[in-house]
Amino acid sequence: MSIQENQGDTPVKIKKPNSVSGVIIFFLLIIAIIIMAFAVYLKSIGYDFEKFNINSAIAFAKNHTQDSMGGTAADISFSQDGSVDCKVYRDYIIVLSQDGVKWYDKSGRLLQEKALTMTRPVLRSSRKYMAVVDISGRDIYFFKDKTQLWTRKLDSQIINAEVSEEGDCTVVTQSKEYKSAVLVIDVNGVDKYTKFCAEEIVLGAKTLTGGEDVLINQVVTKGIKAGTKFEFNSIYEEKPIAVFDIADNVFPVVQTIGNNIAAVGQNTVVLMDRQGKQLWRKSAESIYCVAPGTDKYVILAGKFTDPSGSASQRVLVLNLKGEEVYSFDQPENISGISVYGDQLALRTQRSIYLYTVKGKKIGHYIARNEIKDAYLTGSNEAIVITGGNISLVEIK
Structure with a gap:
């Protein structure tokens, strides 16, 4: 007995899939995957989603791609177990561990090592x-x-x-x-x-x-x-x-600035002379980090309130009178500052931005892994320390 006979005189219509709607669903799925991948990429390079709009997001990603520089001149590997301390001293890269200390030059060549416990x-x-x-x-x-x-x-x-x-x-x-x-x-x-x-x-x-x-x-x-x-x-x-x-x-940070002393806390910076007299004090909503001591400036990254009462994340350059001589918006959340002459290397989780002390951007580098520390060692070169690796990179 046929299906048509079972249902009387009304024929049964078997609906065929709509090829057009299937194609649309497929392309929507592809678009969703691309958007998710783009969002993950933006997060990895430090984009601020609180201020999201599609144009700014595309421009931010484009700038990162254009500004990044991938070549390295030195490549030093070390243990990632947390027991190693890496710093820059004079022209040497120093790698400390519980077993001793090693001196490297900028090309990554081991110059000397001393066994210690x-x-x-x-x-x-x-x-x-x-x-x-x-x-x-x-x-x-x-x-x-x-x-x-x-x-x-x-x-x-x-x-x-x-x-x-x-x-x-x-x-x-x-x-x-x-x-x-x-x-x-x-x-x-x-x-x-x-x-x-x-x-x-x-x-x-x-x-x-x-x-x-x-x-x-x-x-x-x-x-x-x-x-x-x-x-x-x-x-x-x-x-x-x-x-x-x-x-x-x-005040966990105390620096010598010229003939004076700058003390930096979570939301306050104080400049004193060497007789213990306060010269000036400046407050902030939050101070993220401070540049190593210079002879002329106190350089801070943090969240500061302007005269109108609105707060924003900025890099602040103060002279020895406490006057704001330069100020510019942070490109991302800054976790460290290194100084070379009148240039600043602003370190974030994955990037290093090169600025003049006046706030002009002159270079940008993106690391493949999270940046632990960075030292500006030339007009456009920096020692970059990531998880288990030290490299000399060019920022342009």
């Missing part, structure tokens, strides 16, 4: 000198270029350390009788100053005025919120020559 090695340096310090350990190895000048094993565990231009190594250590201690060791490895701090926790310390004064950065925990006490000491006197207290702020 350390718990948590970090590098502290000035323009001339370098110290390999075992944080949470007790050992210090002090170098000029590739030559070791001295080594010390301290009596207490090391908390922090700084190296001055004159070769003083200022070390903060634990103390059995007190909360912490500050020790200054000169360029020959001889102790020149010791101070025990009984009341407050010492965050860091550094020498000033050619090594004759010592600034101690202490965290005050007596109030509801932690505050700061900057203590200015002479190596020839027992009592401080000046004390400067700041409530409700902690």
Whole structure:
């Protein structure tokens, strides 16, 4: 019996697929996949989706493609287990691990290595000198270029350390009788100053005025919120020559700017002279990072409020009077700044933007992997440290 006979006189119509609608669905699926892939790419290069529109997104991606530069001159691999510290000192690339320290040149050639046994090695340096310090350990190895000048094993565990231009190594250590201690060791490895701090926790310390004064950065925990006490000491006197207290702020970054000292916290920057007098103070909604100390400027990346009350993410260049001499919008969220002459390398998660200090963009580099650190070493070259790799790249 046929189907038509089962259904009486009404024939059954079997609907055939519409080829046109199938093609449309196929192309819509392809478009959706392209849009998703484009969104993932935008996210990987740091596009801000809060300000999304299709034209700006396409322009942002186009600029990244045009500005990126893929060639590298040096290629150094290292362990990614988190125990390696990589820095740039003078013209050397330094790779620190628990097993020792290695010096490389910019071409990636190994120049020297020294076997050491350390718990948590970090590098502290000035323009001339370098110290390999075992944080949470007790050992210090002090170098000029590739030559070791001295080594010390301290009596207490090391908390922090700084190296001055004159070769003083200022070390903060634990103390059995007190909360912490500050020790200054000169360029020959001889102790020149010791101070025990009984009341407050010492965050860091550094020498000033050619090594004759010592600034101690202490965290005050007596109030509801932690505050700061900057203590200015002479190596020839027992009592401080000046004390400067700041409530409700902690300053992890303290830099020498010319003859003054800049202290940078989460939302405040303060400039002091070497006698502990505040010269000016500037507030921000948030400070993301600060450039290493220069002779003329304090350079910050963060979220700042303008006179109209609106806040935006900007790079701010302040002179020693606290005046805003240059200011420009951040291309992305900045996580680090390196300075070479009047040029700035602004580091993000995957990119390095090259700007003049006046805010003119002159180059851009995109890394294949997440950038851990970057050092501008020439007018358009930078040492870039990513996960497990160090490269010398050209930014153009």
